[in-house]
Amino acid sequence: MDLDLSCHLSIITGETDRAGLAPILGGLREMGYRRAVLAPMDEGATDAAALRAVFVEAGIAPITMCGQGPGADVSSSDAAERAAGAATLRASVDFAVRVGADQINGVPYGLFGRPVHPLAPAAFERSAREVGVVADYAADHGVQLTFEVLNRYEEAAINTAAQAMEYVSASGSDNLGIHLDTFHMAIEEADMNEAIRHALPHLRYLELGQSGRGLLSTGSLDIPGVVAAALDDGYGGRIGVEAFSRPLLARGVADMLSIWRSPFQDGLEVAADAVRVIRKGWAESGPGRRARRLSRAGA
Known part of the structure; x- marks a missing residue:
């Protein structure tokens, strides 16, 4: 199974020190993961060189995160606040380069949190233009900037693949990538597979999350079916x-994401279970069946 798999480290740990991360990254690499997503962090207070070294030693690549905050929001009508938001994103690109990441995920388009009103079209346009410029800056530094499409309870700006495609068009950038997540699509999309097909021209990250935020093998979503359909439709990017x-x-993170339950205790088992689920989807796909036929023919 030759797929570019990535595991979010928040499944397993919130640690970023060498002693805590090294065995985790090594275990993920043995499972078949090529990348690991770091949780949002204080980039200015992080030893990027040390963090880069532990990833290099483990033979796995990092993906970093970005976001906006009060007073630094690219969707704001205030020019100074937009400039501060763009500066924050450029700083995240610089941090990604220092830590050895070639991709940034996250919510670069505005403030994360439960919305109380729809996003105005003018704010959508302002945000897209600013983020498009940063996406080009990132590409010049060898980094793919993506933005995650979130459900209506977490974000008002972009909830569907169709809106994501509109945002890329409004950005004016050929370098901005879309990040779709099955957990959010299950809430917002009438047809998850069609949503993935619609976003394919700019889809750079397909994230798999179950309905209950637990193991991919337990929940209401047909994750193998999503994987098989995406591969059959020509998706060849990161999963x-x-x-x-x-x-x-961390308690603040759990509260922010409305994680009130404990669907699992062992994050490494979740990561291993996910590989098995993805492998099932791959085996059901056209590319997977062809690979198995070629393997048998060469045996």
Whole structure:
């Protein structure tokens, strides 16, 4: 199974020190993961060189995160606030380069949190233009900037693949990538597979998350079916895995994401289970069947 798999480290740990990360990254690499997503962090207070070294030693690549905050929001009508938001994103690109990441995930388009009103079209346009410029800056530094499409309870700006495609068009950038997540699509999309097909021209990250935020093998979503359909439709990009359990998250993060339960205790088992689920989807896909036929023919 030759797939570019990525595991969100929040499944397993919130640690970023060498002693804590090294065995985790090594275990993920042995499972078949090529990348691991770091949780949002204080980039200015992080030893990027040390963090880069532990990833290099483990033979796995990092993906970093980005976001906006009060007073630094690219969707704002205030020019100074937009400039501060763009500066924050450029700083995240610079951090990604220092830590050895070639991709940034996250919510670069505005403030994360439960919305109280729809996003105005003018704010959508302002945000897209600013993020498009940063996406080009990132590409010049060898980094793919993506933005995650979230459900209506977490974000008002972009909830569907169709809106994501509109946002890329409004950005004016050929370098901005879309990040779709099955957990969010299950809430917002009438047809998840059609949503993936619609976003394919700019889809750079397909994340797999179950309905209950737990193991991919337990829940209401047909994750193998999603994987098989995406591969059959020509998706060849990175596939991520995400799950959350309250005891494994910092309390503030768990509260922000509304993670009140503990669907699992062992994050590494979740990562291993995800590989098995993805492998099942791959085996059911056209590319998987062809690979198995070629393997048998060469045996």
